[in-house]
Amino acid sequence: MKHFEANFDGLVGPTHNYAGLSFGNVASYSNAAQASNPKSAAKQGLKKAKSLADLGMIQGVLAPQERPDLYSLRRMGFSGSDAEVLNQAAKHAPALLNACCSASSMWTANAATVSPSADTRDGKVHFTPANLVDKLHRSIEPITTGNILKATFKDERFFKHHQHLPEHASFGDEGAANHTRLCNDYGHSGVELFVYGQEATNPNAIKPTKFPARQTLEASQAVARLHQLDDESSVFIQQNPHVIDQGVFHNDVISVGNQNVLFYHEQAFLNTDAKFEEIRRKMNADVHFVKVSTEQVSINDAVKSYLFNTQIITLPNGDMAIIAPTNCQENPAVFAYLNELVTLGTPIKQVQYYDVKQSMQNGGGPACLRLRVAMSELEVSAVNQHTLMNDALFNKLNVWVDKHYRDSLEVKDLADPQLIIESRTALDELTQILKLGSVYQFQK
Numbered sequence: 001m002k003h004f005e006a007n008f009d010g011l012v013g014p015t016h017n018y019a020g021l022s023f024g025n026v027a028s029y030s031n032a033a034q035a036s037n038p039k040s041a042a043k044q045g046l047k048k049a050k051s052l053a054d055l056g057m058i059q060g061v062l063a064p065q066e067r068p069d070l071y072s073l074r075r076m077g078f079s080g081s082d083a084e085v086l087n088q089a090a091k092h093a094p095a096l097l098n099a100c101c102s103a104s105s106m107w108t109a110n111a112a113t114v115s116p117s118a119d120t121r122d123g124k125v126h127f128t129p130a131n132l133v134d135k136l137h138r139s140i141e142p143i144t145t146g147n148i149l150k151a152t153f154k155d156e157r158f159f160k161h162h163q164h165l166p167e168h169a170s171f172g173d174e175g176a177a178n179h180t181r182l183c184n185d186y187g188h189s190g191v192e193l194f195v196y197g198q199e200a201t202n203p204n205a206i207k208p209t210k211f212p213a214r215q216t217l218e219a220s221q222a223v224a225r226l227h228q229l230d231d232e233s234s235v236f237i238q239q240n241p242h243v244i245d246q247g248v249f250h251n252d253v254i255s256v257g258n259q260n261v262l263f264y265h266e267q268a269f270l271n272t273d274a275k276f277e278e279i280r281r282k283m284n285a286d287v288h289f290v291k292v293s294t295e296q297v298s299i300n301d302a303v304k305s306y307l308f309n310t311q312i313i314t315l316p317n318g319d320m321a322i323i324a325p326t327n328c329q330e331n332p333a334v335f336a337y338l339n340e341l342v343t344l345g346t347p348i349k350q351v352q353y354y355d356v357k358q359s360m361q362n363g364g365g366p367a368c369l370r371l372r373v374a375m376s377e378l379e380v381s382a383v384n385q386h387t388l389m390n391d392a393l394f395n396k397l398n399v400w401v402d403k404h405y406r407d408s409l410e411v412k413d414l415a416d417p418q419l420i421i422e423s424r425t426a427l428d429e430l431t432q433i434l435k436l437g438s439v440y441q442f443q444k
């Protein structure tokens with residue numbers, strides 16, 4: 001049977017905005033309070049997703065979340081009508097209002113960790129939504145994320161959904177952004193590489209000093225247990241705390257893997273040699289470790305351009321391609337490196353550039369925008385087919401965006417009671433387009 005790696009991109013929600021919510025994420029902080037363009041953000045994302053479908057890849061979409069999140073605001077003590085809740089929050093606690101309005105669920109690399117059936121003891125595809133406890137605005141995502149994943153991967157014969165990990169800093173979990181699967185073929189059992197930023201229960205363990213390490217070893221280990229992975233198919237490696245302190249808030253800002261390739265910056269990890277040896281032994285096969293040195297690309301250039309937040313995909317002809325943001329073309333050192341990379345004799349043979357600047361300004365590149373799910377042909381046929389990208393869905397979603405999205409949004413607009421009405425109308429229509437059923441609280 002044929003096996004594929006599908007990409008499920010997060011649709012950008014109608015409240016896409018720049019509120020500077022993510023301490024440790026350089027782009028989020030430096031673009032705080034700029035006006036965003038939700039319509040163009042959504043269209044940039046759709047274009048990337050459609051282009052991958054056109055390349056012959058299996059491409060899906062995941063619905064965004066309902067924002068403003070009035071339920072969270074009510075839990076925080078704001079009351080009255082929806083308009084009153086927004087108004088009171090804007091007046092007395094604007095930071096809480098902003099946290100409840102982010103479209104951050106668009107970065108589906110943080111939606112969940114996924115283990116394909118070839119790796120798991122029960123032969124099912126396992127999903128654990130990320131609890132995202134490190135950031136208030138993201139910690140309100142996991143329940144709806146779970147609903148959307150269940151509506152997209154519904155068939156219990158093939159898909160197993162877990163509850164997100166306990167909501168405590170010891171279990172900080174950011175999902176697939178800190179997880180890469182290496183394998184020879186998508187259908188063969190592989191090695192799942194879990195990258196953590198700190199060991200929460202060991203006070204003597206090394207960790208960053210300036211910015212938070214969002215992923216803990218304890219969380220990664222818990223996910224591996226839930227997903228029924230054997231020791232022989234998992235490796236835990238610590239991210240270098242010095243790069244976290246330079247703005248590498250997730251591993252997917254400094255390394256990315258696909259099949260038997262791990263593309264990484266030489267400063268990405270701690271204890272690199274021993275851990276790579278462990279990967280080689282557990283893979284029992286050749287692995288291409290494609291290293292980028294600091295001399296070739298500095299950490300600063302990697303963070304600015306998102307060289308490693310690229311998608312490495314295997315095209316139907318077997319060649320690998322890098323899907324990069326146009327920011328990589330605009331950075332001379334990174335562009336020179338990528339031009340050279342395709343001549344080096346690694347499996348990576350081409351680079352394609354996409355403009356996802358609306359997302360980049362919040363620190364989310366092409367890889368942040370997608371959740372990978374490796375599946376067999378049979379498993380693909382069990383996915384909710386209405387979420388899979390093709391000409392018809394692309395056209396429908398573009399029309400839907402044109403109808404409901406604004407082309408400019410500022411932080412001061414978040415208290416506009418009209419925005420929640422627009423957002424709910426759009427999402428209600430979306431659940432019909434994608435045939436998701438009732439996944440949002442306002443629909444229950």
Ligand SMILES: NCCC[C@H](NC(=O)CCC(=O)O)C(=O)O
Pocket residue numbers: 017018019020021022025028029102104107109110138177249250362363364365368
């Ligand atoms: N994988 C990329 C995630 C980017 C995301 N940015 C944000 O949430 C920024 C939101 C804002 O600042 O408005 C984050 O840091 O988790």
